[in-house]
Amino acid sequence: MAPLAETDDHVLAAELAAAAGEVLLGIRARVGHADGRALKDAGDQGSHEFLMAELAARRPDDAVLSEEGKDDPVRLESERVWIVDPLDGTREFSEEGRTDWAVHVALWERGRLAAGAVALPAQGRTLHTSSGPPAVVTSGDGRRPLEVPAPEPGRLRIAVSRTRPPQFVQKMAEILDAEVELVPIGSAGAKIAAVLLGDVDAYVHAGGQYEWDNAAPAAVALAAGAHASRIDGAPLTYNGKDPLLPDILVCHPLSAPMVLAGIRDVAHDLPG
Known part of the structure; x- marks a missing residue:
């Protein structure tokens, strides 16, 4: 992992989303699916606490808006705000075998979305913005540019x-x-x-x-x-x-x- 000061926002978003996904996979394995409510709560809280701690350490001057956190009005005066959903799709996360849940990490900066990552932990891949190709998908097979495919006519x-x-x-x-x-x-x-x-x-x-x-x-x-x-x-x-x-x-x-x-x-x- 690059030194904190050298990690750009695209890389950081992707790293944090993927790492939070690993936290969630660990919670899923440890807690199990017998009590869906307990698993949902553990996932929401565990991923939120991980992301908040990492952002506090790696971008201490930035504001954060998280689904699981208190909405601090300081973000309205900030030029940089991380907008995160620690666990998108708690229902799917709590259902054994489902892979259609995610972790969201985005950076809003001076009126626009400046970086973002969507980790799909149970699918083993992360879609994210990049300073090279504008968007990429990273998985165990490596990294490739991401372009939205054209629809089939009709x-x-x-x-x-x-x-x-x-x-x-x-x-x-x-x-x-x-x-x-x-x-x-x-x-x-x-x-x-x-x-x-x-x-x-x-x-x-x-x-x-x-x-x-x-x-x-x-x-x-x-x-x-x-x-x-x-x-x-x-x-x-x-x-x-x-x-x-x-x-x-x-x-x-x-x-x-x-x-x-x-x-x-x-x-x-x-x-x-």
Whole structure:
């Protein structure tokens, strides 16, 4: 590991996400799956404490916004804020054999996402931004550039919630000028990773998320050349006073006009 002062933010995000993933795999093995609530709680707390300690040691002047921590208003005056989800997909983490859960580590700096990493610990890989190729995926097989694959003409696979597929996405699928398949996947990070890895073509969500749910995946998606926006096409913005960021669209830029038009056509079915 490079000396702390020499570790750039992209490397640090990837290191911390992957290392927190190792912590979570250890907790999963130690606690077991007999008591799902106990496993969820241990995972959330253990990963949060690890990330907070590492950021305090390695970036002591930066602010942190974590799903599991107190929202310190000092972040609103800070030029650098780490936005982390120590365990994205606690339900999947608590279910034996599931791999669609993640760790998110993102850096917001002076109004933009500057770095991000999404570790998929049970899959053995981490997707992250880089100072070389803009986005890469690192695994036991090494490291390769990450570019969002173009969709197959006339076909669109959309990642949706395993337990709460949004009705508006189902209705949108019926009117799009494409053969649409809805693909259930667990955490938001796993869904966006699936877009970037070519397992699905789009992720559409409306109905409640917070900045930590999508900051790191959005950072990687944008670096990989994907379209990432609110579902009305507006830019994603972070480090807001209210961390609620309820909706997101991630897809290949070629698919964005069609999906955004479909969302507009069923806007009356959107939550809230």
